[in-house]
Amino acid sequence: TPLGPASSLPQSFLLKCLEQVRKIQADGADLQERLCTTHKLCHPEELVLLGHSLGIPQASLSSCSSQTLQLTGCLRQLHGGLFLFQGLLQALAGISPELAPTLDILQLDVTDFATNIWLQMEDLGVAPAVQPTQGPMPTFTSAFQRRAGGVLVASKLQSFLELAYRVLRYLAEP
Amino acid sequence: QCGHISLSAPIVRLGDPITASCIISQNCSHLDSESHIVWKLEAELQPGERQQYLPNGTLQSTITLPHLNRSRALLSCCLHWGNSLQILDQAELQAGYPPATPHNLSCLMNLTTNSLTCQWEPGPNNHLSTNFTLKSFRSRGNCQSQEDSIPDCVPEDGQSHCSIPRKHLQLYQNMGIWVQAKNALGTSVSPKLCLVPMDVVKLEPPTLWALGPSPELAPPQPGCLRLRWETWKPSLHIDQKCELRHQPRLGEASWDLVGALPSRTLQYELCRLRPSTAYALQMRCTRWRLPGHWSNWSPSLELTTTQR
């Protein structure tokens, strides 16, 4: 049964989600800044062609748009997207010694956020019957590809979080 | 082996009795009917041993020390030989108490080290080597049920604090945490804490800056001060509310408080102060509307109000 808009989501859950989004955005910005300063990879637009060949999947938040907000679908897409980014960040392992700590924190924060949404869906009885399984992930075969992949994944993550933040803010408005 | 001591127990409670027996084998080759085993506790001879020859010709002596009142003592099994007393074996006796219950367990989430640091009071010295372990598990509800366990956190020797690294934490989920103390005489566990790491974040104070005169701004009113502040950088993602307190630097006036301020402002004007007076200002913040601890008060920012 789809949920009514904000009514059923606890305020503390929404406030925690907003806090987590801000943290992940900060982690992501830190990763992007380090990729730029350390490896001179500063613009995702320069890596579009490479991105196509690597086949980096896209996460959709279509059920979260303000016009057609469908809460259960939105929560599931939010979780699905975060779960996808967990896999992508994992695939970037070995990116470079300087970036590894930043990538680890980013991955932990994304995983925490995904878990919180899953647990909330379970509490509301709208969680999918089965935990999602990770689809095929791009294989990064060189240090350069992991760094270029890092730029592309971080930039997609920021766009995803921007959308998520907007819908969570809307849901949290009293 | 020439002589061998065996103990009723290697470690006993302080003041309890302890029984030791010493067997001296034939290959000590100096045994004869007059041979007599002598016991020494540290340097003092101990009376009251019972000695007997065993069928296989070995000599056995047994002694019971009624009250072992020292946490460490050396027990020696000796034999008169010529005019000397020969030490044939030694055993270290240990006595103490089972560990007291660790108490005052408290934890703080450290945003710079990204770890949850817990500390406790170990209780009185029990004279024995005691291992403390910080145990924890993740839980959905209020820590009644255990979801999945977290690896034990073993503090450095003699330390009464331990830090659980970020990779074992779920910052927004409940965790059950307690301390276990274990030594040779027993085990004790502290009362259990149930907390969410992000709800016990240790916030550092915000930073206050004076706002210098600037072309876009009219000069401040007499009896007013202009300042701005920003919360501690690692907590920028956390919504907070802050409090400002101020008092004239000289004289005995107590602090005045301005509450419920936003966690960041580019420009704030504090008025209804005495003109041309030097003031000390301090600020602290707390995570808000979500639970959290107040930070300490910031160092003082000293500003002087303009003349009338």
Place this chain on the structure above:
Amino acid sequence: QCGHISLSAPIVRLGDPITASCIISQNCSHLDSESHIVWKLEAELQPGERQQYLPNGTLQSTITLPHLNRSRALLSCCLHWGNSLQILDQAELQAGYPPATPHNLSCLMNLTTNSLTCQWEPGPNNHLSTNFTLKSFRSRGNCQSQEDSIPDCVPEDGQSHCSIPRKHLQLYQNMGIWVQAKNALGTSVSPKLCLVPMDVVKLEPPTLWALGPSPELAPPQPGCLRLRWETWKPSLHIDQKCELRHQPRLGEASWDLVGALPSRTLQYELCRLRPSTAYALQMRCTRWRLPGHWSNWSPSLELTTTQR
């Protein structure tokens, strides 16, 4: 792989040429006859590439940078696509020099850490990651023949000293010691030292004490001072000779030296000094009749001679 750079050599000598080729495969799927590979060194476009289509349809471009003058540089293989320049692969170019010969190798035997500490000067920066290793072996004669080798001593990152632990040392036998420097462009070795650890002991200075007046002793003569000294405790087993120097604390007089003193005395009288004058006394010692280094001078002991 969409694009792949291969280099003539990952590391070249500074100023040498370097050739790179970039192959762009079909699965970049945007290749057409107008496609043009562009090379960038850091942010600057590099002219002079030679491009060709290979039989299997892949596009290959080769470029030679005549002089690589930067120790680190990022080379990018790019492709015009729409109105953007797409980066398809990057390679980190490194340039530097083979390691200079490490020089000024010297070693001291440290009696407190019980290790032989050697230090050297690495020579000018060669811009490449260079591993220094302190190598040594035990030898009967004057290090011409190697008896048995000693494990390599690897200094901590960036350090130009290393300590060989006591368990690898025979303190009274000859040792051949040298430093090897190795990087991607070559290896160099320092001149070899041949030494006996105990002959290069680093002695700490002796300790001087004033001799207070005492009943058994007659008061010191005017112009005389009484003192005693003792060599550094860890070197008490080493026969030493010592030197005492003294100078009036005030004024410009230079140091006066008293040589060949025993390494320990319970009471020494220094005379022919100016009466009622404050003197500074210092002492140093060296292993003697066996070879050794002089210790530093001890801190000053300040004594004043009695009136006439």
